[in-house]
Amino acid sequence: MQLALPRIKEHGGTVLAISPETPESANSTVQKSGVTFDVLSDQGNRVARRFGLVFQLPEDLRTVYESFKIDLKATNADDAFELPLTATYVIDRDGKIRMAFLDTDYTKRWDPEEIISAFSEMARES
Secondary structure (H helix, E strand, O other): OOOOOOHHHHHHOEEEEEEOOOHHHHHHHHHOOOOOOOOEEOOHHHHHHHHHOOEEOOOHHHHHHHHOOHHHHHHHHOOOOOOEEEEEEEOOOOOOEEEEEOOOOOOOOHHHHHHHHHHHHHHHHH
């Protein structure tokens, strides 16, 4: 995504991420990962819940997370063990979702070229 960011901006797009982490944890994640786009804090998954993206982390995966030193209670400042599914949306200037990508496998991401193509198409329509 980082490499595609300038091209998305060329087409008038903005990239941002929404995370259930506290603002402090989200800032730490941004610094560690080196992302150059905004990361918004959605404590309690309020926004993710409105999009139907929230799932309960099963008990067996909680132990896996803990073995990797991932402390969701501290990072998200709650004990809900809820996470949002990975989703990507292309939203036009009128707030209409033009394209969406959702996968239950968090390792799968939308191809940045498809995102750029969506922005190109919207630019041609303007």
